[in-house]
Amino acid sequence: MNRLPRALQPEPLLARLRWGLMLARQALGFAGGLALLVIAAAVLIDIGVTGPARAQDSVRRAELESAIAARPQEVFVTEPSAVNKLPTAQAFAMRLERVLSLLQEQGFSIDQTNLAYSSPGDAQVQRLEVEIPVTGSYPALRRALDEIVQQPAVRVENLVLERKDITASQLAINLKVSLLGVLE
Numbered sequence: 001m002n003r004l005p006r007a008l009q010p011e012p013l014l015a016r017l018r019w020g021l022m023l024a025r026q027a028l029g030f031a032g033g034l035a036l037l038v039i040a041a042a043v044l045i046d047i048g049v050t051g052p053a054r055a056q057d058s059v060r061r062a063e064l065e066s067a068i069a070a071r072p073q074e075v076f077v078t079e080p081s082a083v084n085k086l087p088t089a090q091a092f093a094m095r096l097e098r099v100l101s102l103l104q105e106q107g108f109s110i111d112q113t114n115l116a117y118s119s120p121g122d123a124q125v126q127r128l129e130v131e132i133p134v135t136g137s138y139p140a141l142r143r144a145l146d147e148i149v150q151q152p153a154v155r156v157e158n159l160v161l162e163r164k165d166i167t168a169s170q171l172a173i174n175l176k177v178s179l180l181g182v183l184e
Contacts (some may be wrong), residue, residue, distance in 0.1 A: 086153050089126040089181030096130060099148055099177060106144040108134040108173075128179045129157065137169055153180040 025033060087095060100110055114131040138161075148154060158176035 086125070086180055086182045089128075089183050092128045092179055092181055095151065095154070095179055095181075096128065099130070099151060099154060099179075100132070102147045102151075103132065103134060103144050103175075106136065106140040108136045108140065108144065110134055124183055126181050126183055128181070130177050130179070132175045132177070134173050134175065135170055136173060138171060141171070141173060148177065154178070155180075 028036060100113070103110060110132060112133065116129045116131075118127045118129065119125065120127050141161075145156065145159075149156060155178050156175070157178050158174070160174040162172040162174075164170075164172070
């Protein structure tokens with residue numbers, strides 16, 4: 001009645017499959033079986049989720065690239081408006097004098113300053129970095145900083161405060177500011 005050869009009949013195939021699964025489970029153990037399930041899940045997720053998403057992404061990217069290539073745009077390079085509003089680099093001395101006088105108005109004594117010139121990426125802009133060590137009180141420093149940041153093209157780069165004793169009202173302050181200027 002059953003015309004399939006004995007090797008292809010479902011009952012012996014199922015018995016062999018169960019036997020093979022039992023041997024594999026014994027050989028792999030719990031950790032190996034868990035790892036095998038994780039690998040199988042990763043393959044199924046790749047086939048079912050990420051594969052179609054990658055295909056859609058590549059189609060979308062091709063459409064966008066063809067749309068961009070179809071409409072080339074003329075690009076006009078202009079200086080940013082902020083560069084036009086910057087003070088000149090020749091005015092560094094006057095602007096630095098203003099910053100130092102703002103500190104002195106708040107009672108700080110300036111004994112030395114360290115200056116460094118640099119050109120940050122653009123040949124038209126120059127930066128003057130000034131490191132100013134001073135001693136004074138915190139409220140005076142706050143007032144001085146409020147006035148310094150109001151100056152055009154001046155930025156506080158670094159501020160280090162050190163108090164020798166918890167009860168001391170005087171702070172050792174290391175202030176680093178930078179001034180930007182346009183070269184003419």
